[in-house]
Amino acid sequence: xxxxxxxxxxxxxxxxxxxxxxxxxxxxxxxxxxxxxxxxxxxxxxxxxxxxxxxxxxxxxxxxxxxxxxxxxxxxxxxxxxxxxxxxxxxxxxxxxxxxxxxxxxxxxxxxxxxxxxxxxxxxxxxxxxxxxxxxxxxxxxxxxxxxxxxxxxxxxxxxxxxxxxxxxxxxxxxxxxxxxxxxxxxxxxxxxxxxxxxxxxxxxxx
Amino acid sequence: xxxxxxxxxxxxxxxxxxxxxxxxxxxxxxxxxxxxxxxxxxxxxxxxxxxxxxxxxxxxxxxxxxxxxxxxxxxxxxxxxxxxxxxxxxxxxxxxxxxxxxxxxxxxxxxxxxxxxxxxxxxxxxxxxxxxxxxxxxxxxxxxxxxxxxxxxxxxxxxxxxxxxxxxxxxxxxxxxxxxxxxxxxxxxxxxxxxxxxxxxxxxxxxxxxxxxxxxxxxxxxxxxxxxxxxxxxxxxxxxxxxxxxxxxxxxxxxxxxxxxxxxxxxxxxxxxxxxxxxxxxxxxxxxxxxxxxxxxxxxxxxxxxxxxxxxxxxxxxxxxxxxxxxxxxxxxxxxxxxxxxxxxxxxxxxxxxxxxxxxxxxxxxxxxxxxxxxxxxxxxxxxxxxxxxxxxxxxxxxxxxxxxxxxxxxxxxxxxxxxxxxxxxxxxxxxxxxxxxxxxxxxxxxxxxxxxxxxxxxxxxxxxxxxxxxxxxxxxxxxxxxxxxxxxxxx
Numbered sequence: 001x002x003x004x005x006x007x008x009x010x011x012x013x014x015x016x017x018x019x020x021x022x023x024x025x026x027x028x029x030x031x032x033x034x035x036x037x038x039x040x041x042x043x044x045x046x047x048x049x050x051x052x053x054x055x056x057x058x059x060x061x062x063x064x065x066x067x068x069x070x071x072x073x074x075x076x077x078x079x080x081x082x083x084x085x086x087x088x089x090x091x092x093x094x095x096x097x098x099x100x101x102x103x104x105x106x107x108x109x110x111x112x113x114x115x116x117x118x119x120x121x122x123x124x125x126x127x128x129x130x131x132x133x134x135x136x137x138x139x140x141x142x143x144x145x146x147x148x149x150x151x152x153x154x155x156x157x158x159x160x161x162x163x164x165x166x167x168x169x170x171x172x173x174x175x176x177x178x179x180x181x182x183x184x185x186x187x188x189x190x191x192x193x194x195x196x197x198x199x200x201x202x203x204x205x206x207x
Numbered sequence: 208x209x210x211x212x213x214x215x216x217x218x219x220x221x222x223x224x225x226x227x228x229x230x231x232x233x234x235x236x237x238x239x240x241x242x243x244x245x246x247x248x249x250x251x252x253x254x255x256x257x258x259x260x261x262x263x264x265x266x267x268x269x270x271x272x273x274x275x276x277x278x279x280x281x282x283x284x285x286x287x288x289x290x291x292x293x294x295x296x297x298x299x300x301x302x303x304x305x306x307x308x309x310x311x312x313x314x315x316x317x318x319x320x321x322x323x324x325x326x327x328x329x330x331x332x333x334x335x336x337x338x339x340x341x342x343x344x345x346x347x348x349x350x351x352x353x354x355x356x357x358x359x360x361x362x363x364x365x366x367x368x369x370x371x372x373x374x375x376x377x378x379x380x381x382x383x384x385x386x387x388x389x390x391x392x393x394x395x396x397x398x399x400x401x402x403x404x405x406x407x408x409x410x411x412x413x414x415x416x417x418x419x420x421x422x423x424x425x426x427x428x429x430x431x432x433x434x435x436x437x438x439x440x441x442x443x444x445x446x447x448x449x450x451x452x453x454x455x456x457x458x459x460x461x462x463x464x465x466x467x468x469x470x471x472x473x474x475x476x477x478x479x480x481x482x483x484x485x486x487x488x489x490x491x492x493x494x495x496x497x498x499x500x501x502x503x504x505x506x507x508x509x510x511x512x513x514x515x516x517x518x519x520x521x522x523x524x525x526x527x528x529x530x531x532x533x534x535x536x537x538x539x540x541x542x543x544x545x546x547x548x549x550x551x552x553x554x555x556x557x558x559x560x561x562x563x564x565x566x567x568x569x570x571x572x573x574x575x576x577x578x579x580x581x582x583x584x585x586x587x588x589x590x591x592x593x594x595x596x597x598x599x600x601x602x603x604x605x606x607x608x609x610x611x612x613x614x615x616x617x618x619x620x621x622x623x624x625x626x627x628x629x630x631x632x633x634x635x636x637x638x639x640x641x642x643x644x645x646x647x648x649x650x651x652x653x654x655x656x657x658x659x660x661x662x663x664x665x666x667x668x669x670x671x672x673x674x675x676x677x678x679x680x681x682x683x684x685x686x687x688x689x690x691x692x693x694x695x696x697x698x699x
């Protein structure tokens with residue numbers, strides 16, 4: 001029973017917040033709604049017993065989206081003063097969303113403990129539940145049978161990194177920008193840098 | 208799964224990986240000053256990896272003993288043949304790079320990046336994984352490793368807008384093609400329930416559903432992009448023109464070999480039970496590439512664009528050997544591939560040797576007028592390559608086309624062979640125009656610029672292979688190609 005309630009709860013919020021992603025006028029709000037969508041999709045994954053994918057969704061998507069969010073904020077011309085002024089006005093909405101997320105967390109844990117949802121397969125019979133957790137199963141495959149593919153993927157990421165650096169990194173020109181020597185700066189005394197002068201009126205100074 | 212045996216089978220790849228990582232560290236600490244020693248070391252490593260292939264190539268290997276990592280990788284004679292060609296082409300690309308990148312032709316930077324040889328090594332690694340793939344996952348990872356290195360190599364002259372444009376175009380279109388390929392692979396996985404070549408083949412026997420057919424078409428389209436076969440060839444002239452010339456020489460040789468070998472493996476080993484489904488697609492791509500490659504080249508003024516169309520044209524002939532769909536066709540295809548690599552590499556080396564007094568490269572027809580007077584040796588070498596590409600008899604290019612047509616006719620596909628011969632006559636026009644401009648036009652500017660020993664060695668070597676002397680090679684080449692083709696059709 002609790003699984004069914006949790007399922008409909010998550011599913012409704014996924015759809016609703018997905019709609020809000022495209023309806024929101026403020027791009028920052030869109031990104032926040034997107035995070036909400038991913039979070040609830042992760043909840044759905046927990047319900048079907050795929051806790052590893054749920055974790056990935058939260059870590060990769062929500063984490064990556066947080067970076068995306070930063071980019072959006074940096075790239076777009078957003079008036080931060082106005083946004084801060086709106087904070088107290090938006091606070092109730094924020095509190096409501098926080099409350100929903102908390103409720104979802106409790107619901108998901110409760111539903112997970114109550115056992116996974118029954119999955120149907122094409123011929124109508126229920127799928128066999130695996131006797132290992134899926135983190136264990138994925139790990140055994142990834143680091144056992146498919147180890148060579150895993151390593152090749154690692155090399156691909158290395159090449160991507162080399163590529164990014166080769167194409168963007170500008171080595172500093174020698175002598176163009178002196179390095180800061182803190183010790184030298186601290187050692188410098190006022191008498192090294194300043195001279196006291198007492199010029200005649202109307203004469204000016206010779207430096 | 209026996210890890211020791213598996214690692215022994217992929218020893219050349221392990222060597223390349225290890226060397227790539229070590230040289231990357233050298234590049235990071237040594238900076239661009241160390242580019243030349245790194246390039247020499249990388250070439251030596253590629254040569255060493257090539258030596259490792261010799262016993263297998265000589266004796267011919269196939270069967271279950273060639274499977275590594277539980278069937279993810281298959282190191283049979285066919286893979287070894289393709290790898291040997293790839294390593295040789297990569298060594299060529301390393302030998303000609305330094306002189307180009309340190310000259311005025313490379314724009315304002317005039318320095319060879321230390322990462323260039325490292326990226327060539329990783330590209331070669333990706334290609335050698337591609338040709339020994341026995342599973343769609345291995346195939347895709349190898350392809351991406353190669354492509355990703357290639358995108359960076361195309362854009363490596365970052366102050367040169369043309370190089371950047373080439374890199375960006377290649378990247379965007381390549382990513383699209385990878386997406387198409389991946390979609391096809393996911394369809395095949397869905398309809399056959401496996402990603403291993405054997406499993407997909409088993410799932411494709413008998414009546415084929417529409418979904419699986421879509422998968423076959425998408426996979427073939429993605430691969431056609433990688434070998435720049437018509438109708439997925441549009442990127443080729445732009446990328447070949449914009450990329451630095453040594454990189455273009457690399458693109459025209461090694462990745463072509465890898466992608467063609469991969470396509471051959473996929474059509475024979477995965478779609479082998481559905482010859483009717485893919486044969487007409489490959490046949491269409493072959494004929495269209497031959498015709499469009501020949502027609503497109505006619506109006507070109509830029510020599511690199513011309514060679515790009517020439518490579519499209521040649522890919523058509525290679526695919527014709529594939530479309531024959533038997534062992535003779537596959538063997539003819541491999542022979543053609545070897546000769547094509549020699550011709551292609553030779554023509555690009557010759558182009559790299561033509562510079563004006565400032566060191567800038569000659570890239571258009573107007574620049575090479577009367578070359579027979581100003582640089583006779585290079586002009587004669589180019590004459591050999593162009594006549595060979597056109598397929599004029601005493602040269603080895605004729606033999607390559609001959610074996611392909613022979614396989615086509617013997618398989619009873621006379622009409623297709625006739626169309627290809629007619630189109631190759633059209634293609635002969637621009638190859639001969641090349642020779643006409645060099646030998647019969649009034650000399651243009653002064654062609655000077657010294658070329659290093661590496662260029663001369665490569666030019667002499669490729670010209671010797673392509674010249675009638677190359678016929679001395681054909682018996683052993685045919686023998687190797689036959690063994691490789693046999694392993695492709697090996698039935699346990």
